[in-house]
Amino acid sequence: MINRKVKGMSKKDILAGEHFLNGDVACAEGAIAAGCRLFAGYPITPQSEITETMAYRLPKIGGYFLQMEDELASIAAVLGGAWGGMKAMTATSGPGFSLMMENLGLGIMTETPCVIVDVQRGGPSTGLPTATSQGDMMQARWGTHGDHEIIAYAPASPQEMFDQTVKAFNQSERFRQPVLVMADEVVGHMMERVIIDPDKIEIYPRRKPSVPYEKFLPYKGGPDMVPEMACAGEGYRVHVTGLTHDERGYPDLSVESQDKLMHRLIGKIRDNADQIIEVEEENIHGADVVLVTYGIAARTALRAMELAEEKGIKVGMLRLITVWPFPLKEVRKIAGDVKGLIVPELNLGQIVREVERAAAGQCPVRLVGHAGGGLHRPENILSAIEEVAR
Amino acid sequence: MRHVATKPEPQIVKDVHHPLEHYFRSERLPHIWCSGCGLGTAMSCLAAAFGHLKLDVDDVSVVSGIGCSGRLAGYMRPDSYHTTHGRALPFATGLRVALEKTKPGHKVVVFSGDGDLFSIGGNHFIQAARRNIDLSVFYVNNFNYGMTGGQVGPTTPMGAKGTTAPYGMFEHPFNLPYLAASSGAPYVARWTTLHVHRLQKAMEEAIQKKGFTFVEIIAPCPTNYGRRNGLPTGLDEMRYYREEAVIENFADPKDAEIIPGKPFIVGTFVDEDKPDYLEIYQKFVADHFEVAAK
Ligand code: SF4
Numbered sequence: 002m003i004n005r006k007v008k009g010m011s012k013k014d015i016l017a018g019e020h021f022l023n024g025d026v027a028c029a030e031g032a033i034a035a036g037c038r039l040f041a042g043y044p045i046t047p048q049s050e051i052t053e054t055m056a057y058r059l060p061k062i063g064g065y066f067l068q069m070e071d072e073l074a075s076i077a078a079v080l081g082g083a084w085g086g087m088k089a090m091t092a093t094s095g096p097g098f099s100l101m102m103e104n105l106g107l108g109i110m111t112e113t114p115c116v117i118v119d120v121q122r123g124g125p126s127t128g129l130p131t132a133t134s135q136g137d138m139m140q141a142r143w144g145t146h147g148d149h150e151i152i153a154y155a156p157a158s159p160q161e162m163f164d165q166t167v168k169a170f171n172q173s174e175r176f177r178q179p180v181l182v183m184a185d186e187v188v189g190h191m192m193e194r195v196i197i198d199p200d201k202i203e204i205y206p207r208r209k210p211s212v213p214y215e216k217f218l219p220y221k222g223g224p225d226m227v228p229e230m231a232c233a234g235e236g237y238r239v240h241v242t243g244l245t246h247d248e249r250g251y252p253d254l255s256v257e258s259q260d261k262l263m264h265r266l267i268g269k270i271r272d273n274a275d276q277i278i279e280v281e282e283e284n285i286h287g288a289d290v291v292l293v294t295y296g297i298a299a300r301t302a303l304r305a306m307e308l309a310e311e312k313g314i315k316v317g318m319l320r321l322i323t324v325w326p327f328p329l330k331e332v333r334k335i336a337g338d339v340k341g342l343i344v345p346e347l348n349l350g351q352i353v354r355e356v357e358r359a360a361a362g363q364c365p366v367r368l369v370g371h372a373g374g375g376l377h378r379p380e381n382i383l384s385a386i387e388e389v390a391r
Numbered sequence: 392m393r394h395v396a397t398k399p400e401p402q403i404v405k406d407v408h409h410p411l412e413h414y415f416r417s418e419r420l421p422h423i424w425c426s427g428c429g430l431g432t433a434m435s436c437l438a439a440a441f442g443h444l445k446l447d448v449d450d451v452s453v454v455s456g457i458g459c460s461g462r463l464a465g466y467m468r469p470d471s472y473h474t475t476h477g478r479a480l481p482f483a484t485g486l487r488v489a490l491e492k493t494k495p496g497h498k499v500v501v502f503s504g505d506g507d508l509f510s511i512g513g514n515h516f517i518q519a520a521r522r523n524i525d526l527s528v529f530y531v532n533n534f535n536y537g538m539t540g541g542q543v544g545p546t547t548p549m550g551a552k553g554t555t556a557p558y559g560m561f562e563h564p565f566n567l568p569y570l571a572a573s574s575g576a577p578y579v580a581r582w583t584t585l586h587v588h589r590l591q592k593a594m595e596e597a598i599q600k601k602g603f604t605f606v607e608i609i610a611p612c613p614t615n616y617g618r619r620n621g622l623p624t625g626l627d628e629m630r631y632y633r634e635e636a637v638i639e640n641f642a643d644p645k646d647a648e649i650i651p652g653k654p655f656i657v658g659t660f661v662d663e664d665k666p667d668y669l670e671i672y673q674k675f676v677a678d679h680f681e682v683a684a685k
Binding site for chain 2: 039070071087241
């Protein structure tokens, strides 16, 4: 169910038109366009422009901006806001993302729709506060404790910061799960043209209960395993807990209950992965070498591709728009047809592990890593292409 | 083998209802709390306060953190949120702010324990009080971590024993009415589970008052705290409250410290008017922008 109209939301609140924006501002505008009217955050570089834009914009359009005491509180307020019936978001970077891991788990367990943006910077710890990295990709996947699935986008431009933030909100409502936007410092701070057409923006509305209170089971999945959501004060008297719970939402700490809940929580993402996974293919057919990459690293890889083509090498690119769930099938299919896969990423080997797993020995997989703080040099990616193509 | 008395089977009389039953998830009762525990009393007082205020079940939400006290949310019929350890207040902050838009007038009550609100959640407490966000915070102080087996915490009196202080607590405890007042809370009170009527009345005042309101509830934890500290039953603890609790309204919160075996003050410490966060926000928005925040 896709809706173009949302109650209480006016199209004039959207920053329509053609603009020259940095990625962080585009992300904030994407959230507003998606219907986000509650933002809770804490200052941290390099995402501060998201928080500042929200602080400026939200009070003017009937929204609420909360500067919380830390990132633990920011994400907690976002979850509370979602249960209060609003679309809510927070944005952070490495150190703050670490603090958010606790309540990311609560969001997954209680099936709370919301969006968390991580504008990645170099780590570990304080690392490189003002410089880029893609070092949080595995933390995004497994950072919160316990078994779970996650949805994460990897924007490569300010335009994608806008578009993917909208998508992240829609998927969070569709699957009732926190959704991550894994940006980085360069995408956050680069300024480019961003085109915003309110008529083309599609909004997935909250899944409201379709049955009366007496019949409503707040944690019973529908045909797609996703339950309907009754927010505070709507008369459904829901109990929401981070404990393992039954379909009524009541704590049930039995092996059977855990088994049932975990299969549904994980199943709703795994079994619907085709509706989540998005990749962009370029020159894949007939390619000898394929670059599997994502986010800002893909833009440097594009230049390496051009250089390789000039040298007569047939090279393609599979760009991951959603990094999680990992596009296993898409990578596996390509791995059988090429001499090798090359994974440029701004870390010393994270997503390359997934690519290796997907390739399953069909072809060599080669990492072109970078410790962060800057971008790859296209020549480094080019020499990897030349070696693999040989 | 020691003789263990079997619990009497509850007699369920059909079609007879407790006047406050609609505030409870009866299907989840009996609760998990130990006999002699003060949490049941505190929960009854809260339901009685709701009842006396004629608060509709659908016009209030209850938020809890983690611990024995945190389980309260699961027993009460309104929409209830059992969050993560220490994070009840920021969760409730987001909830309350969102409700200002989706359902103005809806009340949000936070009910949690001393470890949850003042150890792991301590920063959230002072910030929420400073912000003067419209929440009613009812907090049970039983001087220890009950759920995890009697470890000491930030409210454990110096010298008192716990499983992580086998030789007695070496640290100074918080004086919480003082902390709440100095953080800016416009309503601060303390009662014990012996003072049920006064506790209920304080809860009513807190719910009705706009802004960050705070009621400390001194309660027995015979299983984990009392047993190790000379008050082995709930009744012993009640006797202690009767003998040592001194009712004094508007006392200086500085004097509210609790030292075992010595008199301690209960009563209302602070009751003043002060604009709350949402009021200030809404007023600014209404005065400056075309779209009101509602
Ligand atoms: S451990 Fe203490 S606080 Fe917990 S239920 Fe038992 S008596 Fe109450």
